[in-house]
Amino acid sequence: MFDCNYFWRAISIHSDGSLEPCCHFNAGLEWTATRIKEDNAGWIAYRESKKLTDWNIQNSNTLQKIRKTALDGGVPTGCSPCVIHEKNGMESPRQKGYDTSADYQPPAESEKQILRPAEYIEAMDLFMNNICNFKCIMCSEDFSHLIAKEKNIETPITNWGDNEPHILEFMRRAKNLKKVTIAGGEPFYNTSYLHKVLEAILPRAKNIKLTITTNGSNKIKQETADMINQFKEVNLAISVDGTGKYSEVQRSRSNWNIIKENIDHMNEILDTKDVVYLYFNSTITAITLPDLPHLLDWANKHPAVKWVHPVFVAYPEWLRCEVLKQEVIDDVKDKIIALTKQKDFAFTHPRCSEQIIKNLENIKPTTKYREQFDNYFEDLKAKRGLDLYKELPQFKDWLM
Numbered sequence: 001m002f003d004c005n006y007f008w009r010a011i012s013i014h015s016d017g018s019l020e021p022c023c024h025f026n027a028g029l030e031w032t033a034t035r036i037k038e039d040n041a042g043w044i045a046y047r048e049s050k051k052l053t054d055w056n057i058q059n060s061n062t063l064q065k066i067r068k069t070a071l072d073g074g075v076p077t078g079c080s081p082c083v084i085h086e087k088n089g090m091e092s093p094r095q096k097g098y099d100t101s102a103d104y105q106p107p108a109e110s111e112k113q114i115l116r117p118a119e120y121i122e123a124m125d126l127f128m129n130n131i132c133n134f135k136c137i138m139c140s141e142d143f144s145h146l147i148a149k150e151k152n153i154e155t156p157i158t159n160w161g162d163n164e165p166h167i168l169e170f171m172r173r174a175k176n177l178k179k180v181t182i183a184g185g186e187p188f189y190n191t192s193y194l195h196k197v198l199e200a201i202l203p204r205a206k207n208i209k210l211t212i213t214t215n216g217s218n219k220i221k222q223e224t225a226d227m228i229n230q231f232k233e234v235n236l237a238i239s240v241d242g243t244g245k246y247s248e249v250q251r252s253r254s255n256w257n258i259i260k261e262n263i264d265h266m267n268e269i270l271d272t273k274d275v276v277y278l279y280f281n282s283t284i285t286a287i288t289l290p291d292l293p294h295l296l297d298w299a300n301k302h303p304a305v306k307w308v309h310p311v312f313v314a315y316p317e318w319l320r321c322e323v324l325k326q327e328v329i330d331d332v333k334d335k336i337i338a339l340t341k342q343k344d345f346a347f348t349h350p351r352c353s354e355q356i357i358k359n360l361e362n363i364k365p366t367t368k369y370r371e372q373f374d375n376y377f378e379d380l381k382a383k384r385g386l387d388l389y390k391e392l393p394q395f396k397d398w399l400m
């Protein structure tokens with residue numbers, strides 16, 4: 001059986017209230033841009049079919065179908081990200097699992113049933129809404145209502161709507177929760193939502209490992225910090241991809257000085273000694289790659305930043321590092337190798353430094369995406385006044 005612990009003990013709730021077993025699941029992959037264009041009614045029906053139809057959340061139609069497919073010996077369509085990872089010899093989220101602790105007991109065979117009690121759910125990924133104060137260049141309307149507004153989408157804000165009280169009630173009933181991941185939108189931009197979620201799980205905070213993804217642009221209030229500090233363990237993943245202008249170009253509407261101040265404030269207000277592990281989740285694109293050595297150096301010297309997790313962007317294609325010249329990539333590689341040789345460099349774990357070097361060695365510069373890159377930045381200039389070559393003139397020489 002194509003088995004996965006997420007099928008039986010996990011749930012992922014999207015900003016529109018739709019449900020999936022995990023945040024990697026992507027049943028929409030079969031809906032290519034061409035297919036959506038040709039069969040728009042079918043696409044709308046597909047999206048509607050994912051939404052909650054009753055309040056039996058952990059046994060929604062979608063989750064029941066996925067469990068049935070697995071029990072019948074099939075592979076749920078949305079599990080293709082794991083299938084692809086495994087085919088390419090990489091560890092998939094399914095293989096890694098949602099709990100890597102040594103004392104984790106995987107579900108017994110008798111537990112693998114289509115209907116699951118809420119009390120058995122151990123892991124939950126939550127996308128609360130798409131309300132965000134940024135318009136990052138690699139992001140979409142699903143995660144930023146400002147991008148939705150820019151695209152003239154009729155209802156730019158997506159949230160749980162009428163499902164909200166039922167989702168919160170489900171969280172209160174999920175007494176075995178051990179891992180909760182919260183993303184947005186930007187959780188600290190709209191703290192009323194965040195507080196509702198935290199309050200629902202707070203009675204079991206001492207059992208829960210919490211992860212919150214934030215863009216770091218909002219000052220965390222004392223009230224919020226007091227709640228966060230009560231959890232067993234908290235990973236605060238700050239989406240910082242570069243320093244200075246590199247950060248500000250990639251994360252449109254951001255201000256690097258404010259982010260720096262907020263990181264210092266987080267270190268003061270949160271229990272970074274015993275509870276909160278603060279790290280950077282860095283999206284590396286062609287725009288931020290040249291600054292990566294400096295970002296690593298900056299993070300290494302910051303007393304609160306414990307880790308940098310770089311993720312090389314695959315989509316949109318025109319933001320991939322392949323649009324940069326080989327000499328730019330080589331220069332980044334040389335600087336990072338020099339950095340890792342410094343005695344005081346802390347991010348020496350293979351998942352950081354070795355992985356970066358391996359990724360850089362695999363980049364094959366190409367002119368294939370140059371036209372799309374140029375068109376995209378022309379569009380951003382017209383819509384947002386974002387002038388790449390004015391902000392970062394070096395790019396005139398760095399592109400293929």
Ligand code: SF4
Nearest residue numbers: 004022025079082094
């Ligand atoms: S197989 Fe992969 S995509 Fe499917 S539920 Fe498990 S972790 Fe998620």
